[in-house]
Amino acid sequence: MRIVVTGASGNVGTALLRALPPDVEVTAVARRAPAGRPPYSRAKWAAIDIGTPGAEEPLADLMLGADAVVHLAWLIQPSRDERALHRTNVMGTKRVFAAAVGARVPHLVHMSSVGAYTRADKSRRVDERWPVGGIASSSYSRHKSTAERLLDDVERDNRHLTTSRLRPGLIMQADAASEIKRFFLGPIVRPAMLRFAVSGRVPVLPLPSGLVLQFVHADDVAHAIVRVLETRLPGAVNIAAEPVVGPRDLAELVGARHVPIPASVLRGLAAATWRLHAQPTSPGWVDLALGAPILSTDRARTELGWKPTRNSRDVVRELLVGMGEQDGLPQSPPLAPDRSED
Numbered sequence: 001m002r003i004v005v006t007g008a009s010g011n012v013g014t015a016l017l018r019a020l021p022p023d024v025e026v027t028a029v030a031r032r033a034p035a036g037r038p039p040y041s042r043a044k045w046a047a048i049d050i051g052t053p054g055a056e057e058p059l060a061d062l063m064l065g066a067d068a069v070v071h072l073a074w075l076i077q078p079s080r081d082e083r084a085l086h087r088t089n090v091m092g093t094k095r096v097f098a099a100a101v102g103a104r105v106p107h108l109v110h111m112s113s114v115g116a117y118t119r120a121d122k123s124r125r126v127d128e129r130w131p132v133g134g135i136a137s138s139s140y141s142r143h144k145s146t147a148e149r150l151l152d153d154v155e156r157d158n159r160h161l162t163t164s165r166l167r168p169g170l171i172m173q174a175d176a177a178s179e180i181k182r183f184f185l186g187p188i189v190r191p192a193m194l195r196f197a198v199s200g201r202v203p204v205l206p207l208p209s210g211l212v213l214q215f216v217h218a219d220d221v222a223h224a225i226v227r228v229l230e231t232r233l234p235g236a237v238n239i240a241a242e243p244v245v246g247p248r249d250l251a252e253l254v255g256a257r258h259v260p261i262p263a264s265v266l267r268g269l270a271a272a273t274w275r276l277h278a279q280p281t282s283p284g285w286v287d288l289a290l291g292a293p294i295l296s297t298d299r300a301r302t303e304l305g306w307k308p309t310r311n312s313r314d315v316v317r318e319l320l321v322g323m324g325e326q327d328g329l330p331q332s333p334p335l336a337p338d339r340s341e342d
């Protein structure tokens with residue numbers, strides 16, 4: 001089997017390169033090719049920015065003769081420049097899909113997200129039939145929803161093409177800890193502060209009671225992608241680990257006591273500090289965290305034969321420890337740690 005993977009140097013792409021069987025030939029696409037050490041040395045690399053007009057032409061050349069395309073490329077930052085995000089996340093996705101169609105690739109796998117779903121009550125679980133309308137105040141959610149509509153069009157117009165879409169919860173791993181910290185906490189939160197928190201010396205953690213989330217390890221997401229490639233399972237499939245993590249669970253992970261606060265307080269704090277450039281997380285991310293549904297993973301378990309190897313609490317703890325230790329992969333531009341912080 002030969003596959004083409006976009007965004008192969010990022011969080012999920014790195015895990016996928018580790019998970020793929022050795023007989024799978026990989027052509028990897030990234031804006032900046034990583035250093036040729038494991039796991040990146042197992043792929044042939046092409047430096048292509050999918051956000052650039054005309055990128056579909058070199059992409060289609062790479063995809064000729066491929067058995068599948070796995071589209072992982074996505075921008076989280078710069079959160080204050082939605083045009084830049086749209087250029088890659090929406091227009092870049094459109095170019096990847098057009099290239100796959102033009103090269104007549106038989107299988108297209110798209111990494112979607114729980115963030116593509118319409119808001120839902122956290123007291124129930126939703127399956128893959130829940131509407132994919134996004135949450136309007138979150139650019140990430142809007143772009144994930146739009147990408148799914150683009151895939152709907154591709155699916156409708158190209159009956160020869162099998163399309164698969166994964167909708168995972170929050171994807172974490174220690175190797176991506178520095179990247180995730182840069183994306184969502186920025187330099188204002190120092191690694192020493194995170195080490196202090198993980199050591200259990202935080203007395204209270206003020207969070208809204210409705211902040212209920214699902215996590216999954218990047219390696220488990222990668223194994224789900226491998227299963228999708230092997231089975232060519234069409235359609236959407238939710239991917240998440242158990243248990244669901246609420247604010248009390250997050251508090252316990254840092255040895256703190258949960259103090260409930262109104263959601264409006266957290267959103268207001270995020271909005272104010274974001275406007276002041278004190279941290280990189282826009283208030284839309286708070287809306288997404290509070291509004292995104294809780295996923296049923298029945299289809300992944302029964303039809304895909306997938307189950308996570310790590311529980312969600314362990315995944316969160318691995319990330320927190322990794323951020324405190326500034327974990328990352330120096331050979332990957334997006335995952336490289338920033339050693340200037342300590």
